[in-house]
Amino acid sequence: MAEGDVIxxxxxxxxxxxxxxxxxxxxTDYRADGPNTHVCPICLGLPGAMPVLNKRAIAFAMRVAKALNCAVLDESEFARKNYFYPDLDKAYQITQYDKPLAEGGYLEIDSDEGGERRIRITRIHVEEDPGRLVHMGNTERGKYSLVDYNRSGIPLIEIVSEPDMRSPKEARKFLNKLRATLEYLSVFDSEKEGSLRVDANISIRGSERVEVKNITSYKGVEKALTFEITRQKNLLRRGQKVERETRHFLEARGVTQSARSKELEHDYRYFPEPDLRPLHVRSWLDGIVLPELPDARRERFMVQYSCSPSHARTLTGELRLANFFEEVVAADPRGLSGLAATWIADTLIGELNYRDMSLDPVDPGSFTWLVLLLKQGTITDKSGVEVLRVMLDQRLRKEACETPEDIVRRLNLAKTSGDTGAIASAIREAIEENPKAIDDYRAGKGGALNFLVGQVMKKTRGKADPGELNRMLTESLKDREA
Ligand SMILES: [Zn+2]
Incomplete structure (x- = not known):
């Protein structure tokens, strides 16, 4: 089955x-507070409470509409979507139905084959978030669930794409690009737990379409799609049919599971929300000045800092990272940008991912000093990684943070400078501990010297400059022979 058959x-x-x-x-700043502490008669849906539209939320949604090249409708309208579920205190959600805010835009992503691919946007609409259920124990067997209405009424936009993606990887790219764009627009914070949820429609060309609901992480999207495509392909290979259905993604197990059919028998009985007037906001578009968006910033990084295309893409792929890079190199863009790009895009991101840590606690000032130490040749690359690890671990454990120089001094990581004594004693030890290697060396066996160099490197934990070490070791061996 060809890759293009996935939709x-x-x-x-x-x-x-x-x-x-x-x-x-x-x-909306509820995450650190107790349940049901950010509520009022309106978001609790008490009888008689009247909704008042948050203008800023509409302004934010309009920025998104403009950045995604959508057409804003002359008139859009809020509607009531009726259903009964404990997370929905009013028994209806205020959303937009047949008159959404905007329609027909696009977002460009890097295609799998190289070049750009345009993913069409069907529509953008504004709605309120429901509350949150907290299940005590397993969803199936738990005794009861608790409900927290702090989230009830948080403004959401739903962005619906056309079925233009051809692989899980493309879906991930679309999502990453969308996240970056929303962050550059200052309307969205991806670091906030639960700030993004995705439903995906997946089919193999010529077969029925399956909707996978409940994907709550960026990595989850690629995982859920990969699982679902394999499942559908296996069905077709066995000559079976793919049923048109809704499935849930169980993130912990990495599988999708058929939703019980009674959950699907919805009749939402949409009708216009009588307590809110229709929106006429298209004229706002002219007043919106978009900030620099990810593509423009990537181009600029390549020109201004001579970043490689791949470093520029990585660094500008997240607003925080792009800002961090620019802060690190601010003191000396010409001198620091090369090293900083490599150390941020390659090393720092890897170390953060390994710790499942966000960039926020990392201080750009300290990172600049680390890059300077590397640039001045005070420490080797290997020691640089060690210093970085100590810096991140101290921040992760919320300990007092040492400066990179402090760490270099405390762990004695500076290259040979003023420290030939330590290397000399490491050489002495290595010679004492490895009489056989010394014999081999004297017998002219190649490899014996390399072995000893390795031993000394281990003792000095990589801080010795290899050329200098080789010279000192050879001299010591000569001295012993004399
Ligand atoms: Zn409220």
């Missing part, structure tokens, strides 16, 4: 990063 469309729900909720004044 993927995404529905992406993003929380807009406003200060207050969509229809009331409750604060």
């Amino acid at each position: 993927v469309g995404l529905e992406v729900h993003c929380q807009l990063d406003t200060k207050s909720k969509l229809f009331c004044g409750c604060s």
Whole structure:
């Protein structure tokens, strides 16, 4: 089956990063607080409470519409989507139905074959987030669930794509590009837990379409799609049919599971929300000045800092990372950008991923000093990695943070400078401990010297300059012979 036979469309729900909720004044900054502490009669759906639209949320959604090249409708309208579920206190969700905010845009991603690919956007609409259920124990067997309405009424935009993606990898690229774009627009914070949820439509050409719901992480999208495509292909290979159905993604197990059919028998009975007037906001578009977006910043990084295309792509792929890079090199862009690009895009990201750590606690000032130590040749690359690891671990454990220089001094990592004594004693030890290698060396066996160099390197933990070490070791061996 050819790769082009896979068809993927995404529905992406993003929380807009406003200060207050969509229809009331409750604060959206609820994550650190106890359950049901950011609620009022409106977001609790008490009888008689009237929604008041948050203008800023609409302004944020309009920025997204412009950045994604969408057409904003003359008139859009809120509607009630009726269903009964404990996370929905009013028994209806205020959303947009047949008159969304905007339609018909696109987002460009790097295609798998190189070059750009245009993924069409079907529509963008604004809606409120429901509350959150906390299941006590297993969802199936747990005794009860708790409900937290702090999330109820947080503004969301739903961005629906056309089925233009041809692989899980493309879906991931689309999502990464979308996330970066929303962050550059300052309307979204991907670091906030649960700020993005994805539903995916997946089919193999000529077969029925399956909707996978409940994907809550960026990595989850690629995993869920890969699982689902394999499942569908296996069905077809065995001559069976793919059923048109909704499935849930179980993130911990990495599988999709058929949703019980009664969950599907929805009749949402949409009708216009009587408490909110239709929106006429298209004229706002002219007043929106978009900031520099990821593609433009990538181009600029290649020109201004001579970044390689791949480093420029990585560094500008996340707003925080791009800002971090520019702060690190600010003192001396010409002198530091090469080393900084490599050390951020290659080393730092790897070390952060390994620790499942975000960039936020890392201080650009300290990182600049690390890059300077490397540039001045004070430490080797190997020691640089060691210093970085100590820096990150101290931040992760919220310990007092040493400067890179402090770490170099404490761990005695500076290259030979003023420290030939330590290397000399490491050489002495290596010679004492390895009489056989000394015999081999005297017998002219190649490899014996390399073995000893390795032993000394181990003792000095890589801080010795290899050329200098070789010279000192050869001299010591000569001295012993004399
Ligand atoms: Zn409220």
